[in-house]
Amino acid sequence: MKKSIEKNLETIRERVAAAARRANRDPRDIKLLAVSKKVPWERIKEAVACGQLLYGENYVQEARTKIPQLGQDLIWHFIGHLQSNKIKPAVELFQVIQTVDRVKLAVSLNNHLAALSRSMSVFIQINIGKEPRKAGVLPEKAEQLLRAVNELQYLRVAGLMAIPPFTADPGMARPYFRQMREMLADFMAKKLLGRHGQPELSMGMSHDFEAAIEEGATLVRVGTAIFGQRD
Numbered sequence: 001m002k003k004s005i006e007k008n009l010e011t012i013r014e015r016v017a018a019a020a021r022r023a024n025r026d027p028r029d030i031k032l033l034a035v036s037k038k039v040p041w042e043r044i045k046e047a048v049a050c051g052q053l054l055y056g057e058n059y060v061q062e063a064r065t066k067i068p069q070l071g072q073d074l075i076w077h078f079i080g081h082l083q084s085n086k087i088k089p090a091v092e093l094f095q096v097i098q099t100v101d102r103v104k105l106a107v108s109l110n111n112h113l114a115a116l117s118r119s120m121s122v123f124i125q126i127n128i129g130k131e132p133r134k135a136g137v138l139p140e141k142a143e144q145l146l147r148a149v150n151e152l153q154y155l156r157v158a159g160l161m162a163i164p165p166f167t168a169d170p171g172m173a174r175p176y177f178r179q180m181r182e183m184l185a186d187f188m189a190k191k192l193l194g195r196h197g198q199p200e201l202s203m204g205m206s207h208d209f210e211a212a213i214e215e216g217a218t219l220v221r222v223g224t225a226i227f228g229q230r231d
């Protein structure tokens, strides 16, 4: 019998491909980010053995103990809330920061990178549901933030990221996914995005990644459906 992580990954990859085909998209245009927060590195290793290379973590402190155990070939995205006092280790541990949502954070990141003469891919996180307690820049402020980040020498904006309001029915998230796709198209038309290759749209989690793909996601962030329920 196959181990559960291997089976889960296989199922998710099939579901990703099927959703892509339903939307007349090439399944190879969709990246699967395995969200490994609260998963011990020994279990992440099982996913690595299945050829899964892209991972997402939410906490710098936790990532610090896990990432060094897992070898050189993996790509780590930071997807949590980044506090300014954690920027230094975050820059050392992660290849991509998906959660840039304020100018101040972008400027500090850029300063740390300048000291290392290193550039980094980032996403702009959008609070697409305008939820008061959620991270992300408000949609109406996104263009202003994007323009500011584009001016920073060591940051390369790879795309947009969002976590829509949670609903048990994934269909309810579709209007938010659609708004994200429209925002991306608008920024591309204004030549504010797409300077570093085809821009990414990071949206969709375990319960709604298929809807997200049908609405244009290029990167889905899936945790529970791969590693099981977190404690």
Ligand SMILES: *Cc1c(COP(=O)(O)O)cnc(C)c1O
Binding pocket: 035, 037, 058, 079, 080, 163, 205, 206, 207, 221, 222, 223, 224, 225
């Ligand atoms: C935890 C988390 C995920 C994964 O959520 P699941 O429901 O476990 O798939 C995706 N994105 C972000 C930003 C997260 O914090």
